[in-house]
Amino acid sequence: MPAVPQQPVAPSGAIDAARSVPPSRIPGDVPDLREVLVDGGRRSAYVHADLTPLLGRQLNVDAVSRALDEHGVDYFLVRGMDDRTPVIGVSEVDRVAALSALEKLGGLETCYVSQVLPRPPIVGGLRDASEAPAWTELYVAQAIKLTWFRVDPSLKLILGPTYGCEIEFWKPDRAAGVLRAPRRNRMMGAVALNGTPVQVGEHRLTRLASPAKRYPTRRSRPEFDRLLPDDIDFPIDVVYTWVDGADPQWQQRRAGIRGESLHAEAASESRYINRDELKYSLRSLHLNVPWVRNIYIVTDHQRPAWLDLSAGNIFLVNHEEIFAAPDALPTFNSCSIESQLHRIDGLAEHFLYLNDDMFFGRPLAPQTFFLANGNTKFFLSQNRIALGEKTELDSPVDAMIKNNRALIEKRFGRTLTQGSQHVPYPLRRSILAEIEREFPIEHDATMRSRFRSADDLTITYSLHHYYAFLTGRALPGHVNYGYVQLAVPDLEARLRRAEARRDWDTFCINDAFSTFAQLQHQMSILEPFMEAYFPVPSPYELRTSG
Structure with a gap:
C-alpha cells in the first residue's frame, strides 16, 4: 500500500x-x-x-x-x-x-x-x-x-x-x-x-x-538489490506559496493596487495573527516525507523570520522570477500565482504543491502521491458542484470549478462535478505547461487577475487533475485525510483527538473569518497542538540559543 x-x-x-x-x-x-x-x-x-x-x-x-x-x-x-x-x-x-x-x-x-x-x-x-x-x-x-x-x-x-x-x-x-x-x-x-x-x-x-x-x-x-515495478526513482520536489498578510509593506502594495488608502489603525485591526503554519508544515515534511528533494517557497519578496536557507535544498522564489508577463505583477491572487508554478527554475517534473496550512500527519511513501510510471494521483472531494451557469450564490471556489468544467467539457466532452480534498497536490510541470498551451486565453486571464475572481481557473486544485486523468496520466488515489476548521466551538476537542490518534496521512487546518479576539483564542489552542504534534525542528529553522 x-x-x-x-x-x-x-x-x-x-x-x-x-x-x-x-x-x-x-x-x-x-x-x-x-x-x-x-x-x-x-x-x-x-x-x-x-x-x-x-x-x-x-x-x-x-x-x-x-x-x-x-x-x-x-x-x-x-x-x-x-x-x-x-x-x-x-x-x-x-x-x-x-x-x-x-x-x-x-x-x-x-x-x-x-x-x-x-x-x-x-x-x-x-x-x-x-x-x-x-x-x-x-x-x-x-x-x-x-x-x-x-x-x-x-x-x-x-x-x-x-x-x-x-x-x-x-x-x-x-x-x-x-x-x-x-x-x-x-x-x-x-x-x-x-x-x-x-x-x-x-x-x-x-x-x-x-x-x-x-x-x-x-x-x-x-x-x-533490484528495482521493482512500483519503485519510484525520479526526484520529487515540494512547492509552497506563502504570504505574510500582516506585513505592512505587503498591505500597502495591496491597498495601492486596489486604489485604497491604508491607514495604520485599519491595518492593525485587519491584520492576521501569524501562526507560523509554514514552519510546522516544513517540520511535518522533514519528519514524514524525507524522500523529498528540493523545497521551493514562492513569495512576494517576503521571508519568515525563522527561516534558515543554509540546508542547501530550500529556496525562496519571488513572483517576478516565474511570471511570464511581468506587467501582471504585483498580484494578490493565489490562482494567478499557481498558474506560473511550472516556470520555477530547476523544479523537478514531479512535485507536490502545498498551501502552508497543509501537513503530513505520519510517515508516507512517495507512492501515496505518484505512480512509478510517472503518473500522478488525485484526491477528489465528496462535495458536488451544482450543474448550470455561475451565479452570485456560488462560492468563489465553486465558480472557478465551473470555469474548469467548461474547458473540460469543450475539450473532452466530460462534466466534472467534484473539487479536490485539501491535501498536497501531486503535479507535473509538463502537464501544467500543456494546460497553458491548450487554454491560452483563459490561462492568460487567470495569470493577469490580480485579485481572486469568479472568472479565474483553479489549476492546481482541480484542472490539472482532470486534464491529466482524461489524457491518461493520472489516477484517483486515497489518503486518510483530516480537515480542521478553526472557527468551530469544539476546536480544542478536535485537536486533542488528532494528537491522540495520529491516524491522518495528511491534514489541513483552515482559516475562517473570525474576530481578533477569536483569533487570539485559536492561537492559544493551536500553537501547543502544533508543538506537540511536530516537536522536532526541521533543518529549515534558525536555531535559537538556550
Missing part, C-alpha cells in the same frame, strides 16, 4: 511522568535516557535532539548489525512489508550464534525483545532484553524483534515497536540451494544458500529513503 501503515507516535496523555533513570550501560558518548509512559507501561527511552522516523529506523538497524558483525554472524537486510520496520535475515544454521549476540546486546543497551513469529498470544509483548529469562522462549521463534524507545527532548515524539528491528531465521533448503524465508517480504521467498553479500542503498530497503540522498549502505543480498 502506498501510505505507510501507522501506529500512534505519541498519544495525548501517553507521557504522564518523565524522570531521570540510571545512566545507559552503553560505553562512550550516548544519548540520555528518560522514562516515559507508553500505552500504560513505563519504558526507558533514549533522547535524540533531531529524531525522525527514518533516523529511528536507521539507529535500530545499526545496533543489530553491529552486534552481529562483532560476533561474526552472517546476515542480510531484507526488504520487509512495512517501510518503517527494518528486517534482518539470518540463516537457521546461525540461530544460536545470532541469539547469543543479540542477548549480549540486550545486556549493553536499554532495549526490549519480543516474539514476532509464530504470532504470540500477547502480540507485541515486550520483555527487558537485559533479563536472561526473556530469551528462553525465543530459541524456537521464527522471527523476533528488538525494540528501542526513542524520544525527542520534549518527550512528544515517541518511536517504539513499529520501528524496532526484526530478525527472522531463514531455513536452508540444500536440495534447491537456497535459504527460504519464514514469511512474505516485498521481494522474494528465497535467496541463494551460499550467496555473496552486497552493500545496498537504504532506498532498496524502505520507501522512506530517497535514492538521491546519501545514507550508510547496508549488508544485503543481490536478490534485494
Whole structure:
C-alpha cells in the first residue's frame, strides 16, 4: 500500500511522568535516557535532539548489525512489508550464534525483545532484553524483534515497536540451494544458500529513503538489490506559496493596487495573527516525507523570520522570477500565482504543491502521491458542484470549478462535478505547461487577475487533475485525510483527538473569518497542538540559543 501503515507516535496523555533513570550501560558518548509512559507501561527511552522516523529506523538497524558483525554472524537486510520496520535475515544454521549476540546486546543497551513469529498470544509483548529469562522462549521463534524507545527532548515524539528491528531465521533448503524465508517480504521467498553479500542503498530497503540522498549502505543480498515495478526513482520536489498578510509593506502594495488608502489603525485591526503554519508544515515534511528533494517557497519578496536557507535544498522564489508577463505583477491572487508554478527554475517534473496550512500527519511513501510510471494521483472531494451557469450564490471556489468544467467539457466532452480534498497536490510541470498551451486565453486571464475572481481557473486544485486523468496520466488515489476548521466551538476537542490518534496521512487546518479576539483564542489552542504534534525542528529553522 502506498501510505505507510501507522501506529500512534505519541498519544495525548501517553507521557504522564518523565524522570531521570540510571545512566545507559552503553560505553562512550550516548544519548540520555528518560522514562516515559507508553500505552500504560513505563519504558526507558533514549533522547535524540533531531529524531525522525527514518533516523529511528536507521539507529535500530545499526545496533543489530553491529552486534552481529562483532560476533561474526552472517546476515542480510531484507526488504520487509512495512517501510518503517527494518528486517534482518539470518540463516537457521546461525540461530544460536545470532541469539547469543543479540542477548549480549540486550545486556549493553536499554532495549526490549519480543516474539514476532509464530504470532504470540500477547502480540507485541515486550520483555527487558537485559533479563536472561526473556530469551528462553525465543530459541524456537521464527522471527523476533528488538525494540528501542526513542524520544525527542520534549518527550512528544515517541518511536517504539513499529520501528524496532526484526530478525527472522531463514531455513536452508540444500536440495534447491537456497535459504527460504519464514514469511512474505516485498521481494522474494528465497535467496541463494551460499550467496555473496552486497552493500545496498537504504532506498532498496524502505520507501522512506530517497535514492538521491546519501545514507550508510547496508549488508544485503543481490536478490534485494533490484528495482521493482512500483519503485519510484525520479526526484520529487515540494512547492509552497506563502504570504505574510500582516506585513505592512505587503498591505500597502495591496491597498495601492486596489486604489485604497491604508491607514495604520485599519491595518492593525485587519491584520492576521501569524501562526507560523509554514514552519510546522516544513517540520511535518522533514519528519514524514524525507524522500523529498528540493523545497521551493514562492513569495512576494517576503521571508519568515525563522527561516534558515543554509540546508542547501530550500529556496525562496519571488513572483517576478516565474511570471511570464511581468506587467501582471504585483498580484494578490493565489490562482494567478499557481498558474506560473511550472516556470520555477530547476523544479523537478514531479512535485507536490502545498498551501502552508497543509501537513503530513505520519510517515508516507512517495507512492501515496505518484505512480512509478510517472503518473500522478488525485484526491477528489465528496462535495458536488451544482450543474448550470455561475451565479452570485456560488462560492468563489465553486465558480472557478465551473470555469474548469467548461474547458473540460469543450475539450473532452466530460462534466466534472467534484473539487479536490485539501491535501498536497501531486503535479507535473509538463502537464501544467500543456494546460497553458491548450487554454491560452483563459490561462492568460487567470495569470493577469490580480485579485481572486469568479472568472479565474483553479489549476492546481482541480484542472490539472482532470486534464491529466482524461489524457491518461493520472489516477484517483486515497489518503486518510483530516480537515480542521478553526472557527468551530469544539476546536480544542478536535485537536486533542488528532494528537491522540495520529491516524491522518495528511491534514489541513483552515482559516475562517473570525474576530481578533477569536483569533487570539485559536492561537492559544493551536500553537501547543502544533508543538506537540511536530516537536522536532526541521533543518529549515534558525536555531535559537538556550
